[in-house]
Amino acid sequence: MCRSTPLRRTPVAGVGLALAAVVALTACGQASAGAAASPTPSAAGASPYVEPGAGDGAPHHDENNAYRRPGTMSAAHAEDAEREADRLRPVLKRLWEERKWHPSAVRAELLRLGYEEERVAQDGERLGGSLTVRELFSRYEDGRYVTDEGALVALRVHEDACVTGVVQEAAYGVRAGGPYPETGCFEPPYGH
Template sequence: MRIPKPRHVAAGLLLGTALTLTACGQEHTGPTAAGPGSPSHSGTPAGPARGNVEPGSHDGAPHYHENNGFKIPKEMSPASEKAARAEAARIEPVLKRLWTAKTWDAESVRTALLKLGYRNEGPDSEQGRGTLFVQAHDPDSNPGTSIALNVRHDACVTGFVQSTNYQVTVNGRFLESGCFEPRGGH
């Protein structure tokens, strides 16, 4: 009995791998040694298999919610959402006025919103209309200020005023960062 040399085994494996990979991704419709070919399909091909796609994952990434759970706000109760929407309706005209006046520095924004009766940054309280947090944008980004108002234990009003535009939204709290959307993961 003859034992193959390691070089011959390696060459055979390499050749087999190369032949297998050159056919990768090709659809064979003709007859093969195993039997008759499958019927021809008309129309557009279905494309690659989607794999483990998670529903609601934006781009189809299989672990989107696992990897980005910290960016997904918690649910608000209906009463809290209603209260947050009422506060958003009060805040929106103030941010619009500031934007029109080209005033988006943090202190001016804070002063204007505190006139609505909000508490300045501090522990949450059921007293008053909510607790206000104001942050100037990073110096390397669009000049402006972001705001967050804790309306209740599960509801927030967030917004910004900056040189290009302003916006006010209502959302639940983020697990790790309160009302402001977290910028990065762990």
């Protein structure tokens, strides 16, 4: 069960990568379980080791991208996550319209809804709270790392259910989904 907010766009050039992150964040889809392919004869020139359904035809595609597949939510927890997404959506929309997308501004508004910031020990153990607001992931461009203005939002609703959102100049979006194996509620960036 996945429902996403349509992207709201402004006529801003040069935000392709940031917008791609938003599209990925608000996309609804399920990755196939992807059983390993057996080495059987194939069409001339095609690798016999490509997994079925591998989008780019790369061997071990599903295995190499397992860290990018969210976990499955139970039906009851998915409903809870959708309810929380419905609470966040109008706040992020308003912040986007007001052009307030700095993480500190977004965090302050979401804490007013009664959420508590998530606390994590140095060893990664979660100590309480459910809300994390951070800057956008950086990307490598022209020999340096660049971070666009904006905020990523993660709300842990249950162990198997999250709400994620983004607000930046180009767009905003909110979706419910399961957590990722290595990064919790945040979708991991490419380049693992």
